[in-house]
Amino acid sequence: MTTTLPSAATREALGPTLVRMQQEGADIVVVDADLGKSTSARTFRDVFPERFFSFGVAEQNMISAAGGLATTGHTVVASTFAVFAEHAFDQLRMSVAQPRLNVKIVASHGGVSTGEDGASAQSVEDYALFSSLVNFTVCVPADVVEAQAMVEAAIATPGPWYIRTGRPKIPVIYTDGPRFEVGKANMLRDGSDVTIVACGLLVGRSLDAAEVLERAGISVRVLNMGTIRPLDVAALEAAARDTGAIVVAEEHLTHSGLGAMCAQAIAASTQPVPMEFVGVNDRYGESGTWDEVLEIMGLTAEGVEQAVRRVVARKR
């Protein structure tokens, strides 16, 4: 079924969306660290060269300068790869987060689906870092349609944002258009036995798992938690109440990612329920095609399905 859907990489949304918004009257400035072709930010330079600044391969300078630029009234978009955004963590903290400046980090090649480049290029910890920064909104799109909606929302909303996009072409989920609203989970299918909470490319894989499970008699709710920060705690509490078990699936370290954040919210809720976690388990990546690396990590529909079976077995 997935093969009949159109596919696109979430990173493809950035440049064209920025160009259109600038043409429609936004005040966008893009700063780049020599990866604009891959992140698609360079599309913006082609149309608005005076609003595009190359910082060379120097992410720390780029991020602090982005903060300064934002104080002059512009909406600043900084683009690089997720692992290289991590290179400027203190600058993100001091020059963007603490003074709450209007800088959007849209970083591509998030997660292990970067594939062949191997461990150094695979960000298994990026949104843990960004989620640790006060004042940041943190988003992970499930497909290119949602990625575009997230970029639009980021430009329209003052304050620091992090959007993690991905390298591989993945199936479009929102074929009828985006449903993105910051801080709100999307229920993509309802069910009564268990809820899968996913983000990024695990959303599509969770929908595939849900279909298999449904046929096996397990009724599954799937939530796309496109916003990691602020987390949609109400949707999580409803999932716990309505389905009694939760699986969190993500392309990131489980101990510091969406899984950990959901577990914190559920533990503090009035109705804690059994949870299982699908994600990167305390390790770095390795080379391979993107779907091979996901398979090595267990980030597949089958991996999600097994986690669902485990959590359902733990229900009283």
Added chain:
Amino acid sequence: MVAGAGTDLRALSRRVRRHVVEMVNGAQSGHIGGSLSATDILAVLYGRIMRHDPQRPDWPERDRFIMSKGHCTPVQYAILAENGYLPVEELATFRKKGTRLQGHSVLGKPAGVENSAGALGMGLSFGLGIRLGMRLNQTDAHVYVLMGDGEQDEGQVWEAAMAAAHHEVDHFVAIIDRNGIQNDDFTAAQMRTEPLDEKYRAFGWEVRAGIDGHDHEAIEEALAWARDVRGKPALVIFDTVKGKGVSFMENNPGFHGAAPNAEQFALAMQELAD
């Protein structure tokens, strides 16, 4: 408009030095040495060079002062207070519970503080971003960034130096308070960074070095020169004395981040009396 035009800079600097010593003494913490070495530079900047208006701290056409060595808040708050950005009495709240005047600079606290700092090495980048944004806005205001000499150890400073020249940024003035001392020891012992002037020139900057950072006329002349450089960023390296104005603090690495005891405080205030 220059808010402090006509001010007696000698008297102003003396008052600012007394504020600095009182603030650090009052909090029994804070950075006294690098505040006293930068006092005359800030007095000239706010009194003679910068276009600013304490009544309109958000004025888009204002010149911006970026304190990159964000531990030197005592001198920054004192000069802002003397220029009317906050009540002089508020200086007594420095580093105390509930204060706006934190140990290291926080953007907007009080109005007139243009950046958050405390982690060294970021101010030149932040100022560069401001100037790029102003250029896009066709604003002819200037950005002045004050750095320490120990701060030059940070790699990000050199990323910013390279980028400012690459983008041919003018109306952009870097200032180094070359007091020869950093946190633990003399800069020559911690990390040799000299010759700083030749390094910046090689990076594409216009540079003036060897200026006496305690001679108000020399400071004004050098900063006026830097302000008018076009097509390139400009740097002035001021030779200063860490702890300037208090004999036992001068050129003493022990007074980078230490507060005076009661006896030292009394002696310092005596030396700084009119």
